[in-house]
Amino acid sequence: xxxxxxxxxxxxxxxxxxxxxxxxxxxxxxxxxxxxxxxxxxxxxxxxxxxxxxxxxxxxxxxxxxxxxxxxxxxxxxxxxxx
Amino acid sequence: xxxxxxxxxxxxxxxxxxxxxxxxxxxxxxxxxxxxxxxxxxxxxxxxxxxxxxxxxxxxxxxxxxxxxxxxxxxxxxxxxxxxxxxxxxxxxxxxxxxxxxxxxxxxxxxxxxxxxxxxxxxxxxxxxxxxxxxxxxxxxxxxxxxxxxxxxxxxxxxxxxxxxxxxxxxxxxxxxxxxxxxxxxxxxxxxxxxx
Numbered sequence: 189x190x191x192x193x194x195x196x197x198x199x200x201x202x203x204x205x206x207x208x209x210x211x212x213x214x215x216x217x218x219x220x221x222x223x224x225x226x227x228x229x230x231x232x233x234x235x236x237x238x239x240x241x242x243x244x245x246x247x248x249x250x251x252x253x254x255x256x257x258x259x260x261x262x263x264x265x266x267x268x269x270x271x
Numbered sequence: 272x273x274x275x276x277x278x279x280x281x282x283x284x285x286x287x288x289x290x291x292x293x294x295x296x297x298x299x300x301x302x303x304x305x306x307x308x309x310x311x312x313x314x315x316x317x318x319x320x321x322x323x324x325x326x327x328x329x330x331x332x333x334x335x336x337x338x339x340x341x342x343x344x345x346x347x348x349x350x351x352x353x354x355x356x357x358x359x360x361x362x363x364x365x366x367x368x369x370x371x372x373x374x375x376x377x378x379x380x381x382x383x384x385x386x387x388x389x390x391x392x393x394x395x396x397x398x399x400x401x402x403x404x405x406x407x408x409x410x411x412x413x414x415x416x417x418x419x420x421x422x423x424x425x426x427x428x429x430x431x432x433x434x435x436x437x438x439x440x441x442x443x444x445x446x447x448x449x450x451x452x453x454x455x456x457x458x459x460x461x462x463x464x465x466x467x
Contacts, residue, residue, distance in 0.1 A: 189353060193346040197339060204335030208465040221461045228457045236349040237450045238288045238443075246287055249298055257305040257458070261312050265466070268316025 192235040199224050215269055219262060226258035288352070289443030297451045300414075304455055308462060311403045315466070318399060323467060325400035328393070333384055334464040337377050338456060341415075344373030345453040348422070348446045351429075355439040363434055363442070367426040370449070374419035381412055407459050411452070418452045421445045 203224050207217045233254070234240040239247045287294060315322045351366035385405075388394075395405035425445045428434065434442045 189346065189349050192349075193342065196342045200335060200338050200342065203461055203465060204331055204338070208331060208467070214467045218466050221465050225458050225461045229454050232345060232450055232454045232457065236345050236453075237447055238352075241285055242287045243285045246294065250301070253298075253301050253305060257308060260305075260309045261462070264309060264312040264316060268313075268319065 189235065192231050196228055196231055199228050215266070218265065222258060222262055222265070226254055230254050289440055289445075289447045293444045293447045297447060300451060301455075304458075307407060308458060311407070311462060312466075314399055314403070321398060322400045325398060325404075326464065326466070329404070329464050330384065331464045333380055334460050337380055338460050340373050340377045340380075341453040341456050344370045344377070345450050347373065348449050352439065352443055352446050355434045355442050356436060358436040360429075360432060360435045363429040364426055367422055367429055371419055371422045371426060374415055374422060378412065378415055378419070381408065381415075404463055407463065411455055411459055414452045414455065418449045421448055 203221045207221050207224075230251070233250050239250055347366045347370040351363045351370070354360065354362040354366065393401055395402045395409075422445065425434075425442055428441070
């Protein structure tokens with residue numbers, strides 16, 4: 189549990205104060221920030237919310253949500269970036 | 272060998288912790304917010320310069336700190352549930368109290384942020400970015416408020432010794448709701464504050 193929290197804290201610090209600093213590959217940084225957000229959400233779901241031990245059907249619903257939402261955001265974001 | 276298997280936690284049956292109704296609510300809430308998120312990114316794409324300019328007026332530092340606060344509060348709640356499941360009921364009240372404290376600090380920081388924005392003349396009517404900002408964070412703040420009240424109720428019941436190994440469904444149900452509150456902010460924060 190504490191290990192999960194540490195990972196979440198590190199990922200948050202990386203996104204907030206390192207990846208989002210000015211200059212450099214903005215699109216790549218934004219994509220990384222979104223991916224990291226997805227990973228953090230999944231960590232919270234699997235470990236804090238105990239979905240890792242839940243019936244597969246329930247776990248699938250939320251795993252799918254994470255994948256669909258993160259991919260949709262990435263896709264829409266990238267689609268407009270190239271314009 | 273068979274009795275060993277029966278005692279081995281890896282063979283424990285899968286179960287949905289807490290209250291199924293809460294999970295149904297969480298799924299529905301996540302679906303609605305998911306649509307909201309995609310809608311934001313689409314509108315952002317159409318107004319990239321405006322959204323980016325407005326985004327820069329946000330304080331990512333406060334937002335990041337708020338993220339750390341909610342993550343820590345979820346950690347406390349997860350530890351409290353773990354304590355109940357392990358039969359260490361005495362630990363529960365203090366852990367929940369810390370979680371409540373975190374929820375309150377988050378709310379205070381958010382209100383301070385809002386106050387500053389409103390004082391400088393920015394509101395949800397200023398432009399589309401701010402419409403999304405105030406709506407998303409505002410609805411989320413309502414969730415934080417509801418969740419904090421739930422945690423307070425759980426804390427009060429825990430102090431009366433209501434939760435333990437044989438009775439933790441209510442605690443787990445409240446925990447599920449709180450983790451959802453945390454999880455939502457984990458997406459809202461980078462979307463509004465960090466995405467360039």
